[in-house]
Amino acid sequence: MRRFGVTNIYLKIGLTLLILGVVLAAALWFTMPWEQPGGGLLGWATRASFLGGIVLYLIGRLVHASKRSSKA
Secondary structure (H helix, E strand, C coil): CHHHCCCCHHHHHHHHHHHHHHHHHHHHHHHCHHHCCCHHHHHHHHHHHHHHHHHHHHHHHHHHHHHHHHHC
8 A cells, every 4th residue: 555655544444435436436337326315325425435435545645745735
C-alpha cells in the first residue's frame, strides 16, 4: 500500500470506502432493484460509502501533507 501513497489509516479507510461505493454503484446499475424492498437501502449505502470515502481520503491527504511539511 505504501507504493500507492496510502500510508495512514484515513487514506486506507477512505480508499476502501471509495472502492466499496463504486462496487455498490455497479451492482445498483446492473441489477436495478428499485422495485424490490431493499433497493432504497442499496442506493443509500452506495451514496454514503462513496461520500464517506471522499471525506476520509481528503482528510488523509491533509494529514499526509501536514506531516510532510513539518518534516521539511
